[in-house]
Amino acid sequence: MLWQEHNVNPAISSSTVSMSVNFSPHSKTIKVTSVAPFQMLTVDYMTSLMYFGCNVTFASLPVFLPTIISEMGAFTAVQSNGLTAPPYVFCFIVIVACAFASDRLRNQGYFVAVNAFIAAVGFLIMAVTTGVAVRYFAIFLCSSFSSLSR
Numbered sequence: 001m002l003w004q005e006h007n008v009n010p011a012i013s014s015s016t017v018s019m020s021v022n023f024s025p026h027s028k029t030i031k032v033t034s035v036a037p038f039q040m041l042t043v044d045y046m047t048s049l050m051y052f053g054c055n056v057t058f059a060s061l062p063v064f065l066p067t068i069i070s071e072m073g074a075f076t077a078v079q080s081n082g083l084t085a086p087p088y089v090f091c092f093i094v095i096v097a098c099a100f101a102s103d104r105l106r107n108q109g110y111f112v113a114v115n116a117f118i119a120a121v122g123f124l125i126m127a128v129t130t131g132v133a134v135r136y137f138a139i140f141l142c143s144s145f146s147s148l149s150r
Contacts, residue, residue: 057119057146062088065139074132083136091144098148112148119146 065087070080102111122141129135 054116054146057123057142061143061146065143068126068139069136072132072135087140087143090140091147094144095148115145115148119144119148122146 062084065084066077066080069075069083070077075083098111098115102108119142122138122145125138126135126142129138
């Protein structure tokens with residue numbers, strides 16, 4: 001049964017939970033007992049939050065990276081557009097190296113976890129420091145390792 005596979009509250013028995021929902025055009029109500037098991041699936045909520053967190057960082061960083069670099073104060077708009085390329089060259093090297101190593105070791109989970117941690121450290125460095133060189137180094141960490149934690 002679905003709610004037993006996902007370790008939902010065992011106090012709910014199959015006799016008290018109706019899994020059928022009437023979707024006929026004449027019925028406009030859904031029983032609470034038919035929706036209750038699905039609301040208790042916290043695994044689904046946590047998975048969606050994890051994917052949302054990874055996708056937001058990976059999808060928004062390339063869009064805002066020229067602005068982030070130019071807002072550091074040391075670069076013009078043209079220079080900041082040019083400075084967005086080196087982090088992604090490094091990103092390519094890191095992705096190929098991690099793909100090769102994870103295939104050789106036959107373990108992808110450790111690589112995803114470590115890369116997510118390194119990306120989080122990079123975002124933290126970007127948030128708390130003001131030095132241009134340190135923040136540009138943090139961009140390398142964020143762009144390279146957040147792409148692998150996705």
